[in-house]
Amino acid sequence: MKKYSIKDIAELSGVSVATVSRVINDNGRFSEETRKRVLRVIEETGYKMNYSAKSLRMNKSFSIGILVPDISNYFFSDVVQKIEEILFDKGYSTIICNTARNQEKETAYLHMLEGKGVDGLIVISGAEAFEFDYSQIEKQIPYICIDREPKEKSRTIFISSNHYQGAFEATEQLIHSGCKQPIIAVHNRKSTSTKERLNGFKDALKKNNIAFNENSNLLNVDIRSSLFEADLISFLARNPAADGIFSLNDSIALEILLVLRKNIRSVPKYIKLIGFDDMPAGRYSSPTLSTVKQDTSKIALTAVESLLNLISFPSDTGKSIIIPVSLTLRESTQGN
Amino acid sequence: MKKYSIKDIAELSGVSVATVSRVINDNGRFSEETRKRVLRVIEETGYKMNYSAKSLRMNKSFSIGILVPDISNYFFSDVVQKIEEILFDKGYSTIICNTARNQEKETAYLHMLEGKGVDGLIVISGAEAFEFDYSQIEKQIPYICIDREPKEKSRTIFISSNHYQGAFEATEQLIHSGCKQPIIAVHNRKSTSTKERLNGFKDALKKNNIAFNENSNLLNVDIRSSLFEADLISFLARNPAADGIFSLNDSIALEILLVLRKNIRSVPKYIKLIGFDDMPAGRYSSPTLSTVKQDTSKIALTAVESLLNLISFPSDTGKSIIIPVSLTLRESTQGN
Known part of the structure; x- marks a missing residue:
């Protein structure tokens, strides 16, 4: 032929x-x-x-759009890359859009993706509950949400790590290693996963009969601020009994570690530290960083399968799928 | 109204x-x-x-495609994110495509981007010289190459860090810190930037009257291989005089550091180490990692300006723009 x-x-x-x-x-x-x-x-x-x-x-374009807040974040880029790989094997191209946590940008990219005729959409994380503005478009594009609460759960599938479980187990790990006053270090971005992790932390305290106090158990930090170091030192000076830190993510944990290293509050001897995400950098730090590992392969596979199913069966929505996490224990939580 | x-x-x-x-x-x-x-x-x-x-x-789509080999790589994600930011401010959407260093994928994404009607294309890195297969498309999409040699220089604009300069200065830094036998650690992916860095290393040796020998100055490593550690230890055993390592990138340097830390070849006392890229992880390691910093803001800005200019003036091609780099010195290259 x-x-x-x-x-x-x-x-x-x-x-x-x-x-x-x-x-x-x-x-x-x-x-x-x-x-x-x-x-x-x-x-x-x-x-x-x-x-x-x-x-x-x-009558399909065989392309899928992904809205992601920050591709330089290890967890996001890892998940996005795994999703892309699975989709490509199934004959789909992936269009990645970096929204930089900017609402205006998100809206613009949604319009762009709709204009380019994607068959489906994966929305990852973000501060606000996600919703499509259907007033502007006619064809409803099937979409799923990862780590981002959808406004209309009945229209989508929600996939998330078990952030609550991760935070609960990380906090109990601190307590079992001897910590009497664990702290949670958070940033000021309020996402679905942040709330879940805070709840897990509080419940682990409760279960172990430790009272939660906003002033002494909650540390608000901004690692991009020039005051980060001063804020941390001042918090520890006001709370000299603080002996364990569960950090909302590894990026924050590693910055905390740098400050503690300079200021002779030796980790893990005086303060134990555990993060979230299992970033590669946690293997190189001194001490090496304990953390909560998200199962990005499972998240990616579940996301792709759910979305492709939704494209074939648009009414098969309304599900929440929670993926278990696991602890990766290294030097920063070792008992004395 | x-x-x-x-x-x-x-x-x-x-x-x-x-x-x-x-x-x-x-x-x-x-x-x-x-x-x-x-x-x-x-x-x-x-x-x-x-x-x-x-x-x-x-008659424009105001969308730009980016082909990037690996968005989980710090340098790539940093550049892509900065490009996206500048393009968005100028009213363009950015479509990011992750090619995973796969030729088949690259071709598929090129077709997809062409089908979606992008106004221009940014191609980042890659093993082979880049060329458009114009036999399949009629409209020539303006494109620029970052860190990737184009096959037809006359059709494009080539933007790159001064990899040669970075490698030369990094190697001289090792020599000035007292190293008599510097090693270059490379992976087996042959990209434009890899060749330039190798040339810079060799020329720094030559300038300082150190003979380059494939067996004793060139260390081939694969950090994803299970034999990585054994290969490194065996190389150092065969070359006991090796006292400095210029690593092709920080990812390799940090893995080397982990092995050296376990095997009592203390850094920087017995071996000095310098990487390339200025990954955040190099600030957390012990000792902290010296490195070559690429000016990603300048690269991104130059890329966007060059491409938008090319979209307006399609014949303004054939230029190469080289962006200077700088050393970031930390503990791993400190003199004795």
Whole structure:
């Protein structure tokens, strides 16, 4: 069988290569008549241009959009990369959009993705509950949320690590290693996972008969602020009994570790420290960092399977899927 | 003035909301007549849907594609994020595609981006020289290359850090700190920047009258291999005089540091170590890691300016722009 090129198809259809490409990608202007003619030639010649012909037949673009707040964050980039890999194996392209936690940007990217005709959408994390503004679009794009509470749960599938469990176990690990006054270090971004981790911390205290006090158990930090170090030192001076820190993520934990190292509050001897995310950097630090590991492979696989199922069966929504986490224990929580 | 919604436009044009959206995004099927009618209504009402109306007028999609080999790599994600930020301020959406250093994937994403009608393309790094397969597409999309040698320099603009300078200065830093036998640690991926860094290393040796020998100055490592540690220890056993390592990047340097820490070849006392990229993890390690810092802000800004210029003036190609780097010195290269 002769192998036809896009140029052959153009010639046989009596149109330009650009028009064939537009018909194949279902993108741009051409008449219904042109479309039929080009498709007939494609069928007759058996021409295949990747999955574009399939795409046409099924009225799908075989592309999926991902909204992610910050691709330089280890957890996000790890999950996004794994999602992309699985989707590609299944014949889908992944369009990654970095929203930088900016509402205006998120809206713009949603419109862009809708305009580009994605078959589905994966929304990762974010401060506010997620919702589509359906007033602006007609076709409802199937979407799933990872680590981000959807506003209308009935319209989507929600996937999340068990942040509560992770925080609970991390805090109990501090207590079992001898900590009498554990602290939780948080940033001021309020996401779904932040709330869950705070709840897990509080419940672990309660279970172990330690009272939670906003002033002495909750440390608000901003690692990008020039006052980060001073704030931390001042908090520890006001709370000299603090002997364990559960940090909302490893980035914060590692910055805390740097300050403690300079200020002779030796970790783990005087203060024990545990983070969240299992960033590679936690293996290089001194002491090495204990942390909560999220199962990014499972999250990615569940996300892809859920979304593809939703594309085929749009009404199969309303589920929440919680993925277990596990502790990775290193030097920073060792008992004395 | 009344503020019109997309529904108003649809009603006034006598078509569906979906059709208006397709016309605005210049995506999908509609007749030339429909297009004119919708555009007339949009003009008469002064309707604005973000920059889509502008996009229509100028026959541009205001979206830019980025091909990046690995978004979990610190340097890549940092540059991509900065590019996205600058582009968004200029009214462009960024479509990020993760190619995982896979040729098949790269080709698929190129087709996808072409199908989605991006105005321009930024290609970051990669093993082979980059070239567009123009046999498959008609419209030439302007593109620029970062850290990736283009096959046809005359068609593009090439932007790169001064990898040669960085490697040269890093190696001289080792020598000035007392190293008599510096090693370069490389992985087996051959990219444009790898070659430049190797050249810089060799020339620094030559300038300081140290002979370069493949067996004793070049260490090939694969940090993902289970033999990484054994290979490194065996190399050092065969080359007991090795007293400095310039590592192709910080990821390799930090893994080397872990092995040396376990095997009592104390850094910087017996072996000095310097990396490339200035990853945050290098600040947390013990000892902290000296490194070569790439100016990612400058790279991102130059990339965006070059590409937008190319979109306006397609023939303004053939340039190479080299961005200086600088050393960040920490404990791992301290003299005795």
